[in-house]
Amino acid sequence: MIFPFSFDTLPVSRWKNGGGETREIIKVPSPDAPFLWRASLATLNADGPFSLFEGVDRVIMLLEGGPLWLRGNEINHQLERWQPWAFAGEWPLRSEGIAGAGLDFNIMTRRGRASASVQVVSSAHPPAQEGVAFVLQGTWELAGKQCHTRSGIAWQGDCPGIVLPCSDDALLLLAEISIL
Numbered sequence: 001m002i003f004p005f006s007f008d009t010l011p012v013s014r015w016k017n018g019g020g021e022t023r024e025i026i027k028v029p030s031p032d033a034p035f036l037w038r039a040s041l042a043t044l045n046a047d048g049p050f051s052l053f054e055g056v057d058r059v060i061m062l063l064e065g066g067p068l069w070l071r072g073n074e075i076n077h078q079l080e081r082w083q084p085w086a087f088a089g090e091w092p093l094r095s096e097g098i099a100g101a102g103l104d105f106n107i108m109t110r111r112g113r114a115s116a117s118v119q120v121v122s123s124a125h126p127p128a129q130e131g132v133a134f135v136l137q138g139t140w141e142l143a144g145k146q147c148h149t150r151s152g153i154a155w156q157g158d159c160p161g162i163v164l165p166c167s168d169d170a171l172l173l174l175a176e177i178s179i180l
Contacts, residue, residue, distance in 0.1 A: 002143045002160050006151040007041060015051075020044050025132055026154035030110060037109045037116065037177050039132045039154060044068070044095065044102035053089030056108045059118045060085055061173065063136065065102020068095050079104075082136065082171075084118040105134065107175050118175045124164050128176035130156045133163055138170030 003026060010023035023041045030036040033055075044065060061084045062068070070077045070085070072093040079085055079095075087093065089108060107116045117128075120136065127133065133142050134152035142153045143160035152173075153160055163172060 001158055002153055002155045004143070004145065004147070004151070004153050008150070010041065015042075015048070020046070020048075025134075025152075026156070028130070028156055030113070033110055035108070035110065036179075037107065037114045037130070039105070039107045039175060041134075042104050042106060044098050044104060047096050047098050048094060050091075050093045050095070052092065053108060055111050056089030057111050057115065058087055058089050058106060058108050059116050059175070060087070061105045061118055063103045063105055063134075063173070066097075066099055068097045068102070070094075071096055082120050082173075105173055105175070107132065107177075109177065113180055115178045115180065116175055117178070118173065121163070121172050121174050122165060122170060124162050125172075125174060126162050127155075127159060127174060128178065129159050130177040130179065132173075132175040133160070134173040134175075136171040136173055138165065138167035140164065140170055140172055141166055 020043045025039040027038040028036045062079045067080045109116050132154045141164040
């Protein structure tokens with residue numbers, strides 16, 4: 001199935017700590033866990049702790065806003081715009097240095113059952129059988145339809161075909177899922 005979406009139409013839920021909001025793009029169910037894989041967009045308004053997810057691998061990418069720090073135990077990582085960073089869901093992390101409104105992309109996969117690869121692409125690309133494509137800038141043809149900034153598609157088990165840039169400034173966040 002292919003699911004088109006735009007940022008403005010995704011359902012919003014508040015974080016437990018009040019530091020932002022999450023907009024879930026897709027959650028693929030699993031018979032023995034809350035999800036096999038899940039992708040979301042989160043608004044960042046204040047520093048705070050990350051939720052812990054045992055047995056889950058995560059990739060985060062800052063989409064909008066200034067750089068911020070992810071810190072915990074011996075981790076001291078600066079998250080910069082459009083640079084994906086992978087980490088274990090059980091790591092006790094907190095964000096620090098949020099100076100204004102920001103937006104990030106998160107993808108979580110059940111460890112040992114699925115994995116995610118996240119990159120920014122600017123040219124035609126044949127995606128994996130499952131994943132998410134989110135337009136960062138410009139115009140893209142995704143699953144036969146034109147998509148603009150802050151819109152995209154998610155798909156599971158039904159590859160959308162080659163993603164094609166339609167403007168000179170086109171940049172696309174492409175998250176591809178491998179089922180292990």
